[in-house]
Amino acid sequence: MAQRLNRSCLSHLAGAVQGPAYDPTHLVAGVVHIGIGAFHRAHQAVYVDACLAEGDASWGIIGVSLRSSAMRDALAPQDCLYTLAERDGSGETLKVIGSVMKVLVAPEDPQVVLAAMSSPQTRIVTLTVTEKAYPRNADGTLNVQDRTVAADLANPDRPTGILGFLTEALARRRADGTPPFTVLSCDNLPANGKTLRGLVTEFATLRDRELGRYIEQNVAFPSSMVDRIVPATTDADRERVAQALGVEDAWPVVTEPFMQWVVEDNFPMGRPAWERHGVEMVADVAPFEEMKLRLLNGAHSAIAYAGQLLGHETVADAFADPLIHGFVKGLWRESARTLSGDAGLKPDEYMERLADRFANPALRHRTAQIANDGSQKLPQRFINPMLELQDAGEDAAHLAAGVALWIAALADRGEPPAFSDPLDEALKAAIAKTTSPADTVAAVLQAARFDRVDRYLPAVTKAYQRISDDGISAPLALYAQGEFPQ
Incomplete structure (x- = not known):
C-alpha cells in the first residue's frame, strides 16, 4: 500500500503541490464546525487555512459529524490533512489544507463534542448541515413534532441534533461564566442566521425560559452566503490526486477555482481576518x-x-x-x-x-x-x-x-x-x-x-x-x- 498523506510527508510532496504554510501541530481550536463534509473542506476551511498562514494560530477547526464516522476514519490517519484540487479547462492545481485539527463523531461520544463547543478557546461554531437538518414548519417556526427535537428536549445532556448541541453547549458556557460563541450558519437558507437564531431560541425556551431569553439577548447569529461548486469525490479523483501527490489521500476534495463568501460582520468574540482573503464582510447579506x-x-x-x-x-x-x-x-x-x-x-x-x-x-x-x-x-x-x-x-x-x-x-x-x-x-x-x-x-x-x-x-x-x-x-x-x- 502506498504511503498515506500525513504531516511526516509534507516536506517531500511531489511536484508543485503546496502544503500548509504553518505548523499544524501548533494550532489552537477556535472554531467548531458541525457537518464537516466536502463543501466545508473546499470553502470555509480553505479561508481559515489562508488566515492561519498569516500567523494567527488561534483559529484551528474541530470538525463534527452528526451521523457517520466516514470522514473521521478517512482523515484521522492523515493527521486530518487533505488535498484541495481546483479544476477547470486549463488543468488542475493541488494544495494540502491543514486547518482541520480533528474530526469528532457525535453519536459515538456527544460529551466530547459538547466539551469542544464549551471550551473557552472556541469562539465560533459554524454549520453546513443542509436545509433538511433545520427542523422547521412551513412558516419557519420550530417543528416540535420532529423526532430529533423531541428526543433532545427530553435528554438535553445527550443531544443528537444541531439545536440540541448548540443549546446545551451555550447552557454549559453560561453556567461556567464563559461568554457565548458566535453561531454562523453556512447553509443555503434565506436569512440563515435569523432562521437559526429563531429555532435555537424557541428550542431553548421550551427547555428553560430563562435560557431562551439569555440566548436571544446574548448570542450572535450572523447570516452568510456561500458559493463554490463542489462535486462528490470519486475513486478516479482519488487515483489522480494520489499520482500527483506521490502519496494516498483517502478523501480529497475537488472543486472549481471560483469561491465566494459573504458574511454579516457580527462576531463579539472575534473572528479570523477573512476579509484579507476575499471574504466580503457586510452589514446585510x-x-x-x-x-x-x-x-x-x-x-x-x-x-x-x-x-x-x-x-x-x-x-x-x-x-x-x-x-x-x-x-x-x-x-x-x-x-x-x-x-x-x-x-x-x-x-x-x-x-x-x-x-x-x-x-x-x-x-x-x-x-x-x-x-x-x-x-x-x-x-x-x-x-x-x-x-x-x-x-x-x-x-x-x-x-x-x-x-x-x-x-x-x-x-x-x-x-x-x-x-x-x-x-x-x-x-x-x-x-x-x-x-x-x-x-x-x-x-x-x-x-x-x-x-x-x-x-x-x-x-x-x-x-x-x-x-x-x-x-x-x-x-x-x-x-x-x-x-x-x-
Whole structure:
C-alpha cells in the first residue's frame, strides 16, 4: 500500500503541490464546525487555512459529524490533512489544507463534542448541515413534532441534533461564566442566521425560559452566503490526486477555482481576518444571498431535473444541451427581476460568470447529487420568486416550469431512485394515488407542504400537463424560444 498523506510527508510532496504554510501541530481550536463534509473542506476551511498562514494560530477547526464516522476514519490517519484540487479547462492545481485539527463523531461520544463547543478557546461554531437538518414548519417556526427535537428536549445532556448541541453547549458556557460563541450558519437558507437564531431560541425556551431569553439577548447569529461548486469525490479523483501527490489521500476534495463568501460582520468574540482573503464582510447579506439562491441554486435545480429527464449525468453535459441552456437563460431573466435594484449586485455579470462555471468540463458535478432534497430547496429557488412576480402581476412561466420539472423527475426516478428527498415517503404516496397530471401536481405540492399553493397551482399544472402530454423536449424548446406552452 502506498504511503498515506500525513504531516511526516509534507516536506517531500511531489511536484508543485503546496502544503500548509504553518505548523499544524501548533494550532489552537477556535472554531467548531458541525457537518464537516466536502463543501466545508473546499470553502470555509480553505479561508481559515489562508488566515492561519498569516500567523494567527488561534483559529484551528474541530470538525463534527452528526451521523457517520466516514470522514473521521478517512482523515484521522492523515493527521486530518487533505488535498484541495481546483479544476477547470486549463488543468488542475493541488494544495494540502491543514486547518482541520480533528474530526469528532457525535453519536459515538456527544460529551466530547459538547466539551469542544464549551471550551473557552472556541469562539465560533459554524454549520453546513443542509436545509433538511433545520427542523422547521412551513412558516419557519420550530417543528416540535420532529423526532430529533423531541428526543433532545427530553435528554438535553445527550443531544443528537444541531439545536440540541448548540443549546446545551451555550447552557454549559453560561453556567461556567464563559461568554457565548458566535453561531454562523453556512447553509443555503434565506436569512440563515435569523432562521437559526429563531429555532435555537424557541428550542431553548421550551427547555428553560430563562435560557431562551439569555440566548436571544446574548448570542450572535450572523447570516452568510456561500458559493463554490463542489462535486462528490470519486475513486478516479482519488487515483489522480494520489499520482500527483506521490502519496494516498483517502478523501480529497475537488472543486472549481471560483469561491465566494459573504458574511454579516457580527462576531463579539472575534473572528479570523477573512476579509484579507476575499471574504466580503457586510452589514446585510440578504441581497447577495437572494441572488445566489435564485440565480445559481435555482439554475442548478432546473439543470438537475431537466438533466435527469434527458439523461445527462453532469451539469456540464446538461448545460451544453441547447434545450436546457435556453431554458436556464429564460429562468435567469425571470428570477433576476425579483432581485434588489439598489444593492450593487450586478446580476448580468453574475449570470455570465455562472454560465462559464456551469460549462466547466473538468467538474463532474452530477445532476443526481444536485437533485436531492428538492422539497427543502424549491421554496427558496423557485416558489418565493414566482410568488413575488405573480403578486406584482408579472409572468413567471419558467419558474412554474421549474417546479413542474421537479415533479416530472420525481415521477420518473425509477427503482432504485436516482435521487432522494426527506419527504420521499409522502411524495411517493402522493404520486402513486393520482390518475391525472393535474391530480399529481396538486398532490405533490400538498405533500411537500409548500406555502400558498393555490396561488401558483394553475401555472405549475399547465407546465406539467404539457410535459406529460409531449415529453420534456418539446416544451423546453418552446421555453428556450421565449414561447410558453399553452
